[in-house]
Amino acid sequence: MEIPGTQHLRDKDFTSKVIRAINSLAREINKPLKLMHVCGTHEHTIARYGLRSLLPKNLEILSGPGCPVCVCPAADIDKAIELGKRKDIIITTFGDMIRVPATNLSLAELKATGGDVRIVYGPHDAIKIAIDNPHKEIVFFAIGFETTVPTVGYEIVNGPPPNFSVICAYKLIPAALELLISQSQLRIDGFISPGHVSTIIGLEPFKIFSDAYRVPNVIAGFEPNDVLLGILMLLQQIKNKKFETLNEYSRVVKPEGNKIAQKIINDVFEPVSSPWRGIGRILDGGLAIRPEFEKYDADKKFNIQIGKSQDIPPGCSCHLVMVGKISPPECKLFRTSCTPLNPIGPCMVSMEGTCSIYYKYH
Amino acid sequence: MSPKNISSEIIKLAHGAGGVLQEELISFITKNITYKNVNKGIGVQELDDGATIPLENYDKEIVITADGHTVYPLFFPGGNLGTLSACGTINDLIMMGAQPLALTSIVIVEEGFKFEQLEKIIDSFNFKAKEAKVAIIAGDTKVMPKGTLNDMIMATTGIGIKDKNVIVLDNNLKQADKIIITGSIGDHGTALIASREGLNISTDLTSDVGSLLEIYNVLREEINNNFIHAMKDPTRGGIAGALNDWAKKSNVGILLEEDKVTLKRQVKAICEMLGLDPYAIASEGRALMSVDSDKADEILKKIRSTKIGKDAVIIGEVNSNHPRKVLLNTLVGGTRFVDMPIGENIPRIC
Numbered sequence: 001m002e003i004p005g006t007q008h009l010r011d012k013d014f015t016s017k018v019i020r021a022i023n024s025l026a027r028e029i030n031k032p033l034k035l036m037h038v039c040g041t042h043e044h045t046i047a048r049y050g051l052r053s054l055l056p057k058n059l060e061i062l063s064g065p066g067c068p069v070c071v072c073p074a075a076d077i078d079k080a081i082e083l084g085k086r087k088d089i090i091i092t093t094f095g096d097m098i099r100v101p102a103t104n105l106s107l108a109e110l111k112a113t114g115g116d117v118r119i120v121y122g123p124h125d126a127i128k129i130a131i132d133n134p135h136k137e138i139v140f141f142a143i144g145f146e147t148t149v150p151t152v153g154y155e156i157v158n159g160p161p162p163n164f165s166v167i168c169a170y171k172l173i174p175a176a177l178e179l180l181i182s183q184s185q186l187r188i189d190g191f192i193s194p195g196h197v198s199t200i201i202g203l204e205p206f207k208i209f210s211d212a213y214r215v216p217n218v219i220a221g222f223e224p225n226d227v228l229l230g231i232l233m234l235l236q237q238i239k240n241k242k243f244e245t246l247n248e249y250s251r252v253v254k255p256e257g258n259k260i261a262q263k264i265i266n267d268v269f270e271p272v273s274s275p276w277r278g279i280g281r282i283l284d285g286g287l288a289i290r291p292e293f294e295k296y297d298a299d300k301k302f303n304i305q306i307g308k309s310q311d312i313p314p315g316c317s318c319h320l321v322m323v324g325k326i327s328p329p330e331c332k333l334f335r336t337s338c339t340p341l342n343p344i345g346p347c348m349v350s351m352e353g354t355c356s357i358y359y360k361y362h
Numbered sequence: 363m364s365p366k367n368i369s370s371e372i373i374k375l376a377h378g379a380g381g382v383l384q385e386e387l388i389s390f391i392t393k394n395i396t397y398k399n400v401n402k403g404i405g406v407q408e409l410d411d412g413a414t415i416p417l418e419n420y421d422k423e424i425v426i427t428a429d430g431h432t433v434y435p436l437f438f439p440g441g442n443l444g445t446l447s448a449c450g451t452i453n454d455l456i457m458m459g460a461q462p463l464a465l466t467s468i469v470i471v472e473e474g475f476k477f478e479q480l481e482k483i484i485d486s487f488n489f490k491a492k493e494a495k496v497a498i499i500a501g502d503t504k505v506m507p508k509g510t511l512n513d514m515i516m517a518t519t520g521i522g523i524k525d526k527n528v529i530v531l532d533n534n535l536k537q538a539d540k541i542i543i544t545g546s547i548g549d550h551g552t553a554l555i556a557s558r559e560g561l562n563i564s565t566d567l568t569s570d571v572g573s574l575l576e577i578y579n580v581l582r583e584e585i586n587n588n589f590i591h592a593m594k595d596p597t598r599g600g601i602a603g604a605l606n607d608w609a610k611k612s613n614v615g616i617l618l619e620e621d622k623v624t625l626k627r628q629v630k631a632i633c634e635m636l637g638l639d640p641y642a643i644a645s646e647g648r649a650l651m652s653v654d655s656d657k658a659d660e661i662l663k664k665i666r667s668t669k670i671g672k673d674a675v676i677i678g679e680v681n682s683n684h685p686r687k688v689l690l691n692t693l694v695g696g697t698r699f700v701d702m703p704i705g706e707n708i709p710r711i712c
Binding site for chain 1: 370374375376386636691692693696698699701
């Protein structure tokens with residue numbers, strides 16, 4: 001099937017056609033199917049447009065660890081909170097990071113009790129705050145995947161003001177996917193891979209999944225019909241027993257990715273073994289600032305000391321939700337003691353978190 | 363330790379944002395009030411747009427609303443704090459089915475605030491009241507020391523009058539009612555977000571802030587005949603907040619059609635770019651109405667004959683499926699719940 005022009009991406013008639021094709025393939029395949037996406041924005045699109053209500057019964061869409069806010073370990077937030085307690089430090093970060101509960105507090109609670117925590121749309125806003133406040137230290141709490149890394153890298157190579165530094169909590173998606181595949185009990189029939197991340201890193205890092213692990217893989221965009229077309233392209237592979245990495249989002253994603261952005265990432269950061277909240281330590285699962293730029297590394301600059309941190313509170317099943325082992329209602333806290341108002345685990349607090357989206361739209 | 367049944371020890375910004383947390387704050391403040399109404403009128407326990415005092419030996423009742431107004435920035439595309447204060451209070455009276463009569467105004471300013479700015483705000487307040495033929499009959503002023511207030515806030519009381527037998531209430535939705543919105547949604551909140559510093563969004567979007575009196579005037583007959591069962595201006599919490607409130611208080615289900623809900627192109631673009639939900643964003647010159655299904659087309663026609671209501675549409679209906687919930691048939695044909703917003707509108711990361 002041809003990839004549609006953008007006018008079709010929210011078109012109901014086009015949706016009906018794709019759904020008919022999905023239904024017919026799912027009938028032919030005739031077995032329970034589990035597809036997994038690993039992106040908060042994919043989950044958002046699926047829930048926002050009620051796509052699960054349109055899909056065949058034997059097709060389940062699992063939500064993988066694709067929410068950068070959810071997988072950010074409590075220890076990193078604890079560090080930001082520790083720094084934010086100092087009167088001479090302004091903490092800057094993305095909006096949905098501030099409500100995430102860490103070991104004792106969230107950044108929102110720190111703000112309400114007098115800490116200077118500011119929501120920014122990107123590191124460039126933080127740089128502006130640094131220029132405007134030369135007598136304060138501005139710490140950008142950097143979370144996210146490959147998509148948002150180049151923005152910080154760009155600022156660092158261009159020499160930010162000396163009062164600017166970064167808590168680097170960046171994570172890398174392919175390493176997490178590989179860990180998921182290697183957990184054999186999950187049996188995922190296909191991956192809907194994230195279009196944003198692929199825009200930066202291209203198709204190559206995802207090919208290992210189709211080539212070596214023999215799991216069909218489609219890079220998909222974020223409009224409702226993008227996601228449905230991605231699902232259709234996976235079912236076609238499953239039916240024909242093919243294992244390829246295909247690109248549904250070719251209007252944005254180039255096979256080689258964005259070379260300039262990749263160079264910035266490699267110049268400023270290096271892959272490190274990194275803890276993911278709820279999943280554990282993943283080899284090459286995160287990024288650290290290279291030693292030559294360590295004056296911008298808040299961890300080194302301030303030598304932050306924190307106590308023992310707690311990622312998953314007792315009773316919370318976020319670690320199982322995050323890897324698609326259970327769906328939110330299977331957690332005994334879901335909707336009872338854990339709600340968006342009183343989030344217990346990270347998946348409920350982030351707007352991209354599986355539990356929060358499930359609560360909002362189901 | 364936080365007080366019993368309260369989600370946190372401290373009041374957060376989200377407690378003022380029209381969602382679940384705001385309900386918590388209001389219930390915390392109002393739970394120990396001893397006398398909650400007068401002459402069996404609508405009182406604070408109803409948590410409606412206002413209250414009523416039925417007049418003994420008359421067929422009329424007084425309608426009263428109280429409103430605090432804070433906005434940042436004070437001057438925004440399409441209006442300012444003064445416009446917002448006058449229109450918001452007048453609209454709250456109308457949403458109870460009342461004819462607005464008078465306002466009181468409390469002005470609290472920070473030391474150092476400029477007279478020039480105060481004048482602009484007060485001029486707008488007075489102008490909007492005059493336009494609606496509403497008197498400003500009392501007020502108060504306070505000046506706070508520098509640093510204890512951000513520029514200026516206003517507080518108002520609205521006083522109106524209505525027939526006792528006119529019932530326009532949040533708990534009055536009836537099966538098969540049609541849901542009308544009098545124009546596009548989210549213009550006010552989105553215009554404000556776009557005009558805040560640091561975003562560098564260049565847009566011609568203006569706030570929809572305005573008085574709904576024109577709509578009240580063309581619908582007097584329908585209001586007096588009780589064909590309009592509920593009215594609400596979807597301010598904080600947007601239509602998601604307002605409709606969920608109705609569904610809960612009236613114990614009904616509401617089904618919306620996404621392709622009927624009008625979003626201005628700028629609102630859609632800014633919300634998508636910033637990851638905001640337009641259904642949870644404030645309008646300041648729109649009304650939601652739940653109306654008798656037989657009269658819906660006639661009512662819609664009358665609303666559309668006004669300037670402020672020319673883009674009115676029917677966006678859904680009341681049913682008995684999923685009581686106390688709001689459902690949405692999405693653009694591509696899926697179905698989902700529209701939930702009560704939690705608190706502040708916070709942009710998503712990517």
